[in-house]
Amino acid sequence: MKPRHLILASALAALTAGCSGGSTTTEAETTTKTAQADTTSTDLQQKLSMYTNVRLTADLSGLSAKERQMIPLLIEAGDIMDKLFWYEAYGKQDSLLNALNDASAKQFVQINYGPWDRLNNNEPFIPGVGPKPDAANFYPHDMTKEEFEKANLEDKASQYTFLRRDANGQLITVPYHVQFKEEVKRASDLLRQAAGLADEPGLKKYLTLRADALLTDNYQPSDLAWMDMKNNRIDVVIGPIETYEDKLFGYKAAHEAYVLIKDMDWSKRLEKYAAFLPELQRGLPVPANYKKETPGTDSDLNAYDVVYYAGDCNAGSKTIAINLPNDEEVQLKKGTRRLQLKNAMQAKFDKIMVPIADELIADDQKKHITFDAFFANTMFHEVAHGLGIKNTINGKGTVREALKEQGSALEEGKADILGLYMITQLHKKGEVSGSLEDYYTTFMAGIFRSVRFGAASAHGKANMVRFNFFKDHGAFERDAQTGKYRVNYVKMGEAMDKLSELILTLQGNGDYAGVTKLLNEQGQIGAELQADLDRLSRKNIPVDVVFEQGVDVLGLNK
Numbered sequence: 001m002k003p004r005h006l007i008l009a010s011a012l013a014a015l016t017a018g019c020s021g022g023s024t025t026t027e028a029e030t031t032t033k034t035a036q037a038d039t040t041s042t043d044l045q046q047k048l049s050m051y052t053n054v055r056l057t058a059d060l061s062g063l064s065a066k067e068r069q070m071i072p073l074l075i076e077a078g079d080i081m082d083k084l085f086w087y088e089a090y091g092k093q094d095s096l097l098n099a100l101n102d103a104s105a106k107q108f109v110q111i112n113y114g115p116w117d118r119l120n121n122n123e124p125f126i127p128g129v130g131p132k133p134d135a136a137n138f139y140p141h142d143m144t145k146e147e148f149e150k151a152n153l154e155d156k157a158s159q160y161t162f163l164r165r166d167a168n169g170q171l172i173t174v175p176y177h178v179q180f181k182e183e184v185k186r187a188s189d190l191l192r193q194a195a196g197l198a199d200e201p202g203l204k205k206y207l208t209l210r211a212d213a214l215l216t217d218n219y220q221p222s223d224l225a226w227m228d229m230k231n232n233r234i235d236v237v238i239g240p241i242e243t244y245e246d247k248l249f250g251y252k253a254a255h256e257a258y259v260l261i262k263d264m265d266w267s268k269r270l271e272k273y274a275a276f277l278p279e280l281q282r283g284l285p286v287p288a289n290y291k292k293e294t295p296g297t298d299s300d301l302n303a304y305d306v307v308y309y310a311g312d313c314n315a316g317s318k319t320i321a322i323n324l325p326n327d328e329e330v331q332l333k334k335g336t337r338r339l340q341l342k343n344a345m346q347a348k349f350d351k352i353m354v355p356i357a358d359e360l361i362a363d364d365q366k367k368h369i370t371f372d373a374f375f376a377n378t379m380f381h382e383v384a385h386g387l388g389i390k391n392t393i394n395g396k397g398t399v400r401e402a403l404k405e406q407g408s409a410l411e412e413g414k415a416d417i418l419g420l421y422m423i424t425q426l427h428k429k430g431e432v433s434g435s436l437e438d439y440y441t442t443f444m445a446g447i448f449r450s451v452r453f454g455a456a457s458a459h460g461k462a463n464m465v466r467f468n469f470f471k472d473h474g475a476f477e478r479d480a481q482t483g484k485y486r487v488n489y490v491k492m493g494e495a496m497d498k499l500s501e502l503i504l505t506l507q508g509n510g511d512y513a514g515v516t517k518l519l520n521e522q523g524q525i526g527a528e529l530q531a532d533l534d535r536l537s538r539k540n541i542p543v544d545v546v547f548e549q550g551v552d553v554l555g556l557n558k
């Protein structure tokens with residue numbers, strides 16, 4: 001997962017707590033107070049109906065007593081990440097929430113971690129609130145890109161620093177572990193307590209190193225330990241991880257946490273696919289130069305039930321698959337781990353995918369919408385992040401550096417289309433069962449599900465580029481009478497190869513201008529598709545889920 005940019009009119013997110021010795025503003029309070037008077041409850045009810053509630057439970061019967069004791073500690077550490085993400089995305093959570101009287105408004109603010117609708121291009125939904133700053137709360141809102149580029153600050157592009165102004169208005173950096181001194185100390189202590197309960201040596205080591213990392217912002221040792229850990233049933237992804245929230249540069253990582261229970265049976269079934277990566281890399285439909293890196297073979301793929309989401313991953317649309325770590329050095333040494341969040345995926349399939357397909361997929365192709373295909377498409381998306389190349393072929397550095405804030409959307413688009421490529425290739429080899437029609441049709445329905453998140457997110461943009469590319473290449477046809485879509489399997493296969501080549505070439509060339517052009521021209525939702533998506537809303541088909549989660553839901557006592 002990745003991927004998540006604007007002009008700042010209001011100083012909403014520039015708040016006291018974040019500024020280290022610099023000038024500070026408290027506009028947030030005044031802005032929201034004037035705003036609350038015209039907040040309309042009906043609009044917010046409508047917006048809230050885009051989310052459906054799901055109780056986040058899992059079978060804990062296979063866990064030992066100590067493992068059960070670890071979960072509440074990890075959840076508590078997760079709650080700290082939730083607060084840190086609030087600060088990064090917006091600023092002062094309390095001042096915003098306290099200024100609101102309307103229960104629906106409060107609820108919707110909490111789902112979005114701020115007053116901007118993440119499922120609707122980050123449009124402000126509290127009247128009087130300006131557009132969401134591209135800078136979120138990572139950079140001063142009056143800072144231009146030019147000023148940043150000129151600043152002589154060694155760690156300015158670090159994933160783990162805030163940019164602030166000093167008393168003289170000069171840019172300075174503040175490391176996360178300094179900004180969040182008390183919070184990370186508490187979270188670190190909790191991870192250490194959990195480590196004390198861990199019998200599995202790999203997990204004990206990872207939790208201990210992660211506890212250290214929160215205090216120093218040096219995450220690499222814990223990322224390496226996380227990749228070495230194989231036999232743990234309990235897992236936790238915690239810390240500043242993804243950089244989508246920074247839409248100005250895509251440099252700054254946002255805090256989040258997932259508390260996870262590994263599904264040992266499913267994980268075994270998934271294990272065999274990683275072995276095919278080098279072979280599939282060689283077969284990519286692109287000239288040799290663009291596939292010269294060898295994907296890590298130590299990569300692994302596991303299924304989990306997630307029992308707690310906090311921070312970035314809990315904001316707006318909920319992640320159902322993870323590919324980590326993001327550190328390129330760790331990736332080259334150890335590969336990546338892909339985590340498939342099965343219980344969350346099943347919830348989205350049942351509550352969202354099936355109703356969408358009923359409305360938008362041709363009647364005779366509906367039988368091809370299956371959970372197995374949905375699970376596989378999502379899983380192979382994650383595997384496919386490992387394909388392609390991490391470094392440009394023309395000396396522009398890493399693809400991530402060269403493509404800056406546009407990189408996430410393209411990388412997501414790459415993973416989606418190469419995921420389908422992998423399935424197609426493995427199906428030919430007899431390694432993937434079922435009918436290819438299931439995967440392709442479910443993939444098509446998946447595009448509708450994803451573009452409903454809006455074109456603001458990297459995933460949304462990537463999906464629109466693909467939708468428009470597919471349309472131009474005849475991969476589907478829309479019946480004007482019924483408004484339903486019919487997949488052309490042969491043409492979708494051809495379009496898949498062409499789009500793969502286009503994306504891999506843009507990445508290899510580190511072609512920032514080319515990617516910007518593609519996303520601007522093809523990343524928009526056209527009128528016809530918008531009308532079809534509006535049909536889904538009129539039928540009250542939810543766009544995403546909100547979790548009822550925590551120690552009580554799990555039946556665990558603290």
Ligand SMILES: [Zn+2]
Binds near residue numbers: 001385411412415
């Ligand atoms: Zn992804």
